[in-house]
Amino acid sequence: MNNSGHYTHLPLSEGAFEKIFKEHFKGLCFLSQRYVKDFEIAREIVQDTFLLLWEKRETIDTSKSVISYLATAVCNKSLNFLRDNRKFSKDLLIAEHLFPVSVQASSDMLVAQEIQVIIDNAIEELPEKCRQVFILNRFEQMKYHEIADKLQLSVKTVEAQMSKALHHMRIRLADYIQVLLVMMFFLKKF
Amino acid sequence: METNPTYIIELLHRYFSGEANPDEITELSDWVAKDSANLKEFEETARMYQIVDKIAIDRNVDLNTEWEKLQAKVSPSQQVIYTQKHDTELKKLLWLRIVLMAAVFIFIAVAGLFVFNLFSKVETRIITASGAPVNSTLPDGTKVTLNSGTTLSFPSKFKDPKREVKLDGMAYFEVTHNELQPFFVNTENISIEVLGTSFYVNTKAAGNNVNVRVKEGIVAVYYTSRPQNVIVLNAGDSISVSKTEKSLMVPDNNIPSGAGKIVFDDQPLSQIVFQLNIIYNVHIKLASEDIANCRMTTTFENQSLDAVLNVISETLNLLVTKDGDTIIISGEGCL
Numbered sequence: 001m002n003n004s005g006h007y008t009h010l011p012l013s014e015g016a017f018e019k020i021f022k023e024h025f026k027g028l029c030f031l032s033q034r035y036v037k038d039f040e041i042a043r044e045i046v047q048d049t050f051l052l053l054w055e056k057r058e059t060i061d062t063s064k065s066v067i068s069y070l071a072t073a074v075c076n077k078s079l080n081f082l083r084d085n086r087k088f089s090k091d092l093l094i095a096e097h098l099f100p101v102s103v104q105a106s107s108d109m110l111v112a113q114e115i116q117v118i119i120d121n122a123i124e125e126l127p128e129k130c131r132q133v134f135i136l137n138r139f140e141q142m143k144y145h146e147i148a149d150k151l152q153l154s155v156k157t158v159e160a161q162m163s164k165a166l167h168h169m170r171i172r173l174a175d176y177i178q179v180l181l182v183m184m185f186f187l188k189k190f
Numbered sequence: 191m192e193t194n195p196t197y198i199i200e201l202l203h204r205y206f207s208g209e210a211n212p213d214e215i216t217e218l219s220d221w222v223a224k225d226s227a228n229l230k231e232f233e234e235t236a237r238m239y240q241i242v243d244k245i246a247i248d249r250n251v252d253l254n255t256e257w258e259k260l261q262a263k264v265s266p267s268q269q270v271i272y273t274q275k276h277d278t279e280l281k282k283l284l285w286l287r288i289v290l291m292a293a294v295f296i297f298i299a300v301a302g303l304f305v306f307n308l309f310s311k312v313e314t315r316i317i318t319a320s321g322a323p324v325n326s327t328l329p330d331g332t333k334v335t336l337n338s339g340t341t342l343s344f345p346s347k348f349k350d351p352k353r354e355v356k357l358d359g360m361a362y363f364e365v366t367h368n369e370l371q372p373f374f375v376n377t378e379n380i381s382i383e384v385l386g387t388s389f390y391v392n393t394k395a396a397g398n399n400v401n402v403r404v405k406e407g408i409v410a411v412y413y414t415s416r417p418q419n420v421i422v423l424n425a426g427d428s429i430s431v432s433k434t435e436k437s438l439m440v441p442d443n444n445i446p447s448g449a450g451k452i453v454f455d456d457q458p459l460s461q462i463v464f465q466l467n468i469i470y471n472v473h474i475k476l477a478s479e480d481i482a483n484c485r486m487t488t489t490f491e492n493q494s495l496d497a498v499l500n501v502i503s504e505t506l507n508l509l510v511t512k513d514g515d516t517i518i519i520s521g522e523g524c525l
Contacts, residue, residue, distance in 0.1 A: 021260065022253050030247050034240065037208030039247070047256070051263050065370075086212040091219045092205070095229060096236045111244050112420055119245060137207060139246045144209050159200040166203065166238050173238070 012057040012066070020066060021050055028074050035078035035098060037087075039141045045077045075101045115173070122172040126165055133158055134165035202232065206239040313346040319359075323460055328355070331366040332373065337464050339394075360392040362464070365407075376414065380431055383410040389423075390467070403428035403471060428471065459484045459506065463519070470495045473516050480523030481508060 025046060032042035049070055053060065060066065079101070082088035093099035123131060132151060136142040137158075144162075148155045201218050204210040210218065222232045317326050319336035326334050330348050340359025348354075353373045365373045365384050375382040377393040380400050387407025393400050402411055404423045411429055412420040423429060454462050460482040463474045472495060476482055484506045490498050499517070503510045508521035 018257070021257060025253060025256055026247050026251050029251060030244055033243055033247070037206060039243075041208075043251075043256075047260055047263070050260055054260070054264055087210075087215055089215050089219045091223060092215065092232075095222055095232050111241055111248075112422075115241060116245055119242065138242050139250060144204075144207065156200075159203060160196075162203045162207065163199045166235065169242070170234060170238055173241075 012053075012060055017054060017057060020053075020070075024067060024070060025050070028070060031071060032074050032078045034096070035075070035093070036081050041081060042078070045081065046074055049073045049077060072101075118172050119169060122169045123165075125172075126168060129153075130161045130165050130168075133161040137162060202235050206235065312349060314343055315346055316341060316343040318342075323464055328353075330368065330371070330373075333364040335362045335464070337361065338461055357391060357393055359394060360390070360464075362388070362390050362467075364388045378433060379414055380433065381412055381414045383412075384408070398433050399430045400433060401428065401430045405473075454486050454488050454490075456485050456487045458482060459486065459502075459519070462486060462502070466495070466498065470498075475516055475518050477518050477520030478523075481506070481519065481521055484508070484524035 028046045028049070029039070029042050032045045033039050036042050036045070052073065053066070053070060060069070079088065090099060123134065126134060129151070133147055133153075136147045136150070137144070142150070144155050144158045147153070147158050151158075153161075198218075198221055201210065201214055201221075204214060205218050218232075222228050317324060317336065318341045319338050323338060324336045326336070326342075328334060328344055328348075329346060330353055332353075334342060334355075336342055337360040340357070340361055342355055342357050342359075342361060344355040348371060351371065353368070353371050354376060355374070356376050358377065363373075363375070363384070365387050373384045375384075375391055377391070377400055382389075382391060382402055384407065387409055388405040389407070389409050390403045390405070391400070392402075402409060402423065404425055404427050406425050408425075409423045410420050411423065411431060421429060459476065463476060466472065467474055486502065486505055488501065488505070490501070493501075499510045499519075502508065502519070506521070506524065508519050511518050511520070
């Protein structure tokens with residue numbers, strides 16, 4: 001929208017905004033979590049980004065990709081979080097294929113059904129304590145010390161159980177990791 | 191700094207759980223840099239966390255709750271704006287009417303264009319390479335090189351939600367990235383889906399197979415009738431899929447890097463190089479067009495790439511040099 005108040009393009013409608021939110025919220029959370037490693041932080045970053053988009057909905061250029069705009073904003077906020085908290089390591093992010101930032105490649109990911117089944121089975125196979133620790137950490141977003149309190153364990157034990165669980169999963173997925181690795185699909189949703 | 195392996199493993203997990211402090215992160219970074227085996231360990235662990243976290247997000251995030259949370263943040267500020275701007279609302283209304291009329295006109299024009307586009311005829315184009323490899327550019331800017339004996343058909347315009355081409359033979363694609371329109375290569379009953387990548391496809395591979403080798407980017411391969419049974423390839427990966435098998439299995443051996451028997455029957459160097467690139471998974475370039483037409487008739491059996499290149503350079507009196515990952519063949523043209 002230029003200064004005289006004329007609209008040079010159609011603004012983003014509420015309906016379109018909601019559609020974009022429902023289709024890309026999860027993918028963007030995943031994207032942010034890959035950087036910040038903490039799901040709650042990732043969720044906040046994505047919520048803030050959508051809020052920003054909402055506030056800009058009348059001025060944003062809808063002829064360009066709104067998804068790219070969102071993904072770029074999420075990546076930038078995520079990197080800023082890391083820097084502000086002194087958790088930014090360029091070398092490690094490079095090894096994780098997260099740096100330099102390439103929004104197309106990392107916005108979304110598809111985990112094939114067969115892989116999900118293998119993971120679920122692997123989780124079932126874990127010894128009781130190990131399974132609890134793993135589920136609380138990865139699926140219920142609890143921190144190590146929170147898990148330690150809840151299950152009456154030491155933090156060191158929690159750490160050991162986590163590495164045991166992931167090790168078991170890697171064994172189960174061994175064949176797949178060699179050939180197909182991470183499926184970094186950017187899916188078109190509309 | 192402790193180097194005991196259990197400590198490092200736990201450090202690794204602390205990092206991916208977001209529990210590592212800045213010093214620990216530096217420690218981990220040093221460890222990863224020390225050894226390529228450490229890097230590999232790091233990468234594989236990263237992937238495991240990605241897979242698990244993706245599943246967790248898919249299952250646990252409740253979109254309706256999240257949408258409500260966003261609404262809660264949005265509404266208060268909207269009310270504030272409303273009360274502040276209450277006075278200027280009336281003035282705005284007049285402008286709004288003018289603007290709305292303009293918008294309606296623009297909308298009709300744009301809609302008209304869309305309809306026009308929709309109904310304009312899309313033709314099917316076919317390109318065939320019979321003698322020498324053929325380079326072409328598809329309607330979306332994708333570059334394709336067809337080896338001899340290959341046919342590719344595609345529409346004059348990629349209008350559908352997908353970009354689809356049909357391939358019979360051997361080709362190399364450099365697909366233009368377009369996240370809204372995935373690119374599909376259909377070969378008989380097998381589909382290859384990409385988003386923006388460079389890869390080789392050979393639909394006439396030995397053993398009644400289709401071979402796919404990815405140079406850059408990500409490619410998904412599946413039987414067209416069973417799209418949920420998918421194998422995804424990364425850069426450097428390759429797969430040989432049987433045209434007759436019903437189930438897509440992860441193969442034990444990929445396309446072997448030492449090839450069995452390769453026969454070149456009076457073939458130009460350009461074609462020979464095209465095939466060597468696929469068979470040995472390398473990147474060989476010709477330094478000039480002059481030598482592209484040099485021909486050779488020879489058979490290689492279980493030879494290493496170096497042996498093959500030796501024979502080529504001696505037979506055709508050419509020079510083979512390496513520049514990083516690229517192999518360059520240069521020399522004077524043949525008669």
